[in-house]
Amino acid sequence: MVLLEINSIGFDGLGNPGIVATDVLISFKTALWFWMNNVHSVLDQGFGATIRAINGAVECNGGNTPAVNARVGYYKDYCSHLGVSPGDNLTS
Template identity: 75%
Template sequence: MAALGLKKNLLTLIPVVILALVLVPGNVKGQNSVADIVTDDFFNGILNQASGDCPGKSFYTRAAFLSALSSYNEFGSGSADESKREVAAFFANVAHETGSLCYIEEINGASQDYCDETNTQYPCNPDKKYYGRGPLQLTWNYNYGAAGNSIGFDGLNSPETVATDPVISFKTALWFWMTNVHQVLNQGFGATIRAINGAIECNGGNPGAVQSRIQYYTQYCNQLGVAPGDNLSC
């Protein structure tokens, strides 16, 4: 009777397991998923490129990234090579923006004015600062406002949440990526630079910064065993 009871229990669990697998986003589960690509070794390899006293080392985690990723099913949802290139492109820009996940907040960011007073949809809170925070260093009141509305936090009145909640921090980076960058991936890595900071860096604006992003990208493509493709610069 014990064996029969065990069989019944297993039969009861099978639908639950199947349902759980269905509910897990495709970009997090399965072969060649983003979770398979962004292994502990890959993620920690980025962290280890930064110096030992970096605040980001105790803030940015692979678990926080994967938790944030569950809200963005289209990230890394292409073919195996396309997924690897998107991961490489995302983390290349992240590594450049944060010094290999070293910085949570922009250095001397509080001294910068990132308030666009012409944007009436997302008016600045005069007591808050909208300098760079998070993996892609989210800036400007209109980005904080829109990201907050999409993700579910008060971006205009509590922008510091991006620097205190690691999952929301990664969500802002993925929100910005999926809103502004994902759609230009087929144009080459250079298009991702243009979408993120093209007005300042591209067309000779800051060739050193462009080269830094390209170096990270080619390094990560090599690690992931995928060709970087054409049009690397902007």
């Protein structure tokens, strides 16, 4: 299944994973593929859910509380500058 999804964005990620770091178009396609397949579906669950979808156990559930708190702080600051509410569920 992963091979099918990788092929759907038009490059051989298993055969040449370094291309993501050197090809701007492949990098963008990869980021968009990841977002649509892992993050997009949790957007209505709050900022904390996006942190979990992107970083998982590396940061969440006590994995790296200072990093989560820093992300939330940056997010709240950006929201303040834009004049929008950060919403609920900022950390879980």
